[in-house]
Amino acid sequence: MKKAIILNWMLLALFALSFSSCTNETLEGEFITDETGTGNGEFSATIDGENFVATAVTAELTDGVLNLKATDAGGNVVTLLIENVGICTYDLSLQSSTAEYAIVNDNDSFSSLGSVGGSGSARIIALESEDLKIAGTFQFNAIRQVNATNEFVVVTNGVFTGVAFNLVSGSALPNECETSGGGNVDPETSFFAKVDLLEFVEETIEVTRVTVYDTPMVNIVATTANGAQIRIDIPENIGGVGTYTFPPADMPISNGAILFASYNDAAGGESLTAIPETGTITFTEFGANTGKMTATFSFMGQDPIDGGEIVEVTEGTFTIDFIENSGGVEDTFTADIDGEEYTYDSIEVTQNPFNGQTIINITTIDSVTNRSLTISFPIDIQVGTYEMSPFFTNGDEVVGIHNPNIGSSILFKSNPGTLSIFSYEYSSGVLEGAFSFSAVDPLENDPTVYEVTNGYFVITLQ
Structure with missing residues (x-):
């Protein structure tokens, strides 16, 4: 039977439209150019504070993999390897996309691979499939080991424009970046329960948002063909994912602003309300910004005034969405580092391919204290709690990074740490989560441990 779904929107939340990532962008920043040029576009960077200006640039595109090599007048070389090239941002610490810096006449190059302690990112901002030219920006921290001692190099302000590439094989068309959900879809509204062991077959599900005594509430009413109803009232500020008892012992009759449940058999009698502390509801997804809510519940109902008949509601479950339009939520990020509030003045949500998957990176920067926090996870992550790792290996890991001195x-x-996804609306790309982790140097060169706690974010994938 096709159910009628009724949504009453009595409160509307207005959200600011977030910036988008992985789209065509205007190239910004300071350009360091060589007056003589390279004969193949321009390529420049700052390496440990010194200008690197290429006098020769070569590039090849092979089955979507870009191999770009730039050499300066002294013979020093910067190499970028980027897989699945598109108008996107790429993590250069991965095996699939990486960067190297080689000093002339040195045998060992510096690498941005995360497995050796490196890091970095590159952004492709233009890929001309007809003229076979490419442009982008990059920065990376690279490492090498010489005589059992680690040596480092910091590459910033990297930019290349108008670089012609040789198409070795495959297509020159840019690969598309996945925008949200990783192919997952949001479940439809549903409701199920048994009343005294008999299935409650609902005909309609009505979801209403109201405010009672300054408390925003979500009211869910499921109704059968003969008019019998199960009603559940949920405060929007209840606390999110978890298990709750309803109703409280001191409020057998609801004032409309508490967690509550009731059953009415449509036979003309009073509604049988949940007997205090006999029922529970467990939210496995609760999105204050997405409006998605999934829960299981059970309770015993009785007339709160006259007592008498007791009805038992069991095996209850529902999935609803109480916010009609969730898109355009402003990106939000909070955390504490070693017990003190972490503040930031920029936030960027980017995507990069890795091992056949798309990785989401939430990067915040505090330019005042010159530090940053990044949380990374696969785009097809689902609601739940995940153990964090220090590196990506397969592409299904969750990684946290703290840079105390950019x-x-x-x-x-992160080692160890946890990331919890509270809600993920695949259709709009709105995602809510929380995190905490111990941030350590994976190479054990610095024994400092930073404790990142009370982390929380809301983002919109574009």
Whole structure:
């Protein structure tokens, strides 16, 4: 039977439209150019504070993999390897996309691979499939080991424009970046329960948002063909994912602003309300910004005034969405580092391919204290709690990174830590989560441990 779904929107939340990532962008920043040029576009960077200006640039595109090599007048070389090239941002610490810096006549090059302690990112901002030219920006921290001693190099302000590439094989068309959900879809509204062991077959599900005594509430009413109803009232500020008892012992009759449940058999009698502390509801997804809510519940109902008949509601479950339009939520990020509030003045949500998957990176920067926090996870992540790792290996890991001194070569990474996804609306790309982790130097060169706690974010994938 096709159910009728009724949504009453009595309160509307207005959200600011967030910036988008992985789209065509205007190239900004300071350009360091060589007056003589390279004969193949321009390529420049700052390496440990010194200008690197290429006098020769070569590039090849092979089955979507870009190999770009730039050499300066002294013979020093910067190499970028980027897989699945598109108008996107790429993590250069991965095996699939990486960067190297080689000093002339030195045998060992510096690498941005995360497995050796490196890091970095590159952004492709233009890929001309007809003229076979490419442009982008980059920065990376690279490391090498010489005589059992780690040496570092910091590359910033990297930019290349108008670089012609040789198409070795495959297509020159840019690969598309996945925008949200990783192919997952949001479940439809549903409701199920048994009343005294008999299935409650609902005909309609009505979801209403109201405010009672300054408390925003979500009211869910499921109704059968003969008019029997199960009603559940949920405060929006209840606390999110978890298990709750309803109703409280001191409020057998609801004032409309508490967690409550009731059953009415449509036979003309009073509604049988949940007997205090006999029922529970467990939210496995609760999105204050997405409006998605999934829960299981059970309770015993009785007339709160006259007592008498007791009805038992069991095996209850529902999935609803109480916010009609969730898109355009402003990106939000909070955390404490070693017990003190972490503040930031920029936030960027980017995507990069890795091992056949798309990785989401939430990067915040505090330019005042010159530090940053990054949380990374696969785009097809689902609601739940995940153990964090210091590196990506398969592409299904969750990684946290703290950089206490931007420009230095040591990144402190999650080991251990947890990430909890509270809600993920695949259709709009709105995602809510929380995190905490101990940030350590995975190479054990610096024994400092930074404790990142009370982390929380809301983002919109574009």
